[in-house]
Amino acid sequence: MIGFIGGGNMAEAMLKGMLAKGMGDVLVSEPRQDRRQQLRQLYGINTTDDNVELIHRCDVIILAIKPQSVTDLAQQTRDADLTDKVIISIMAGVNLSYLERVFRLASVVRVMPNTPALEQAGMSVVAVNDDVAEGVLNLAIGLLDCIGKTLVLPEAFMDAVTALSGSGPGFIAWFVDAMIDAGERLGLERDIAAALAIQTLTGTAKLLQCGISPADLIKMVASPGGTTEAGLNVLNNSDAKSIVTQTLTAACQKSVELGKKLGG
Ligand SMILES: NC(=O)c1ccc[n+]([C@@H]2O[C@H](COP(=O)([O-])OP(=O)(O)OC[C@H]3O[C@@H](n4cnc5c(N)ncnc54)[C@H](OP(=O)(O)O)[C@@H]3O)[C@@H](O)[C@H]2O)c1
Known part of the structure; x- marks a missing residue:
């Protein structure tokens, strides 16, 4: 199952594109009750307010919260078992070394998508560290191809990518x-x-x-x-x-x- 931590604008754009391509097995964790209800009604997906439960139930976890919230998330999930999990972060500015340090045991992928994903016309750029398995990179590319075009680049380009295609x-x-x-x-x-x-x-x-x-x-x-x-x-x-x-x-x-x- 694919899980989104954070059910805001970008998560909605991505999950709408994924659902349109037949990927129905999606769980979203979101603190606001009204937003959870809205996402359930609009897309018929499952939701929770418990990030640890989401990590437990999902193999691929997309971090779609604001960069400013990532330290809180790390605190909330510090005891969760991340063995064999794939974490895909779409947070602007949050780099791979930080994510690898905080989400130890998981394979980490950094992605910059953009909102045209809503209409499967997105542009996503992916960066991984050298030690990430090819299968993990291909899994991320497969997911992102559902919402538009995907390009793999070294992480050093991510700030420029964020400015050009993200914003x-x-x-x-x-x-x-x-x-x-x-x-x-x-x-x-x-x-x-x-x-x-x-x-x-x-x-x-x-x-x-x-x-x-x-x-x-x-x-x-x-x-x-x-x-x-x-x-x-x-x-x-x-x-x-x-x-x-x-x-x-x-x-x-x-x-x-x-x-x-x-x-x-
Ligand atoms: N919007 C874009 O065009 C775009 C493009 C590329 C990348 N991004 C990246 O995507 C990420 C999300 O952006 P967005 O525009 O979708 O923001 P957003 O609409 O504010 O969505 C973030 C959601 O996460 C929820 N949240 C906050 N803390 C959480 C936690 N600990 N656990 C679970 N959910 C939590 C927020 O709830 P509350 O409202 O209650 O805090 C909010 O609903 C950002 O990191 C941004 O850099 C955005």
């Missing part, structure tokens, strides 16, 4: 919101502006997924002397690129800080 949906949604606001200022009804912006995002993503590079796509849209070029001139003559870099750098640094706090 990325929040940044892209922010840009879409700004496009909708701008459309409204230009006289469109908000719901019309939203429909146009969202379909434009979806269509652009599809073109990029076909292998057209961002630079080539820009050339395809921006004919010389045309409307796109007029708009791009504003972007190119501003510090928009530097602001994007600053945004991702802040997210990356936060991930580093979270790791340092735990003394990984």
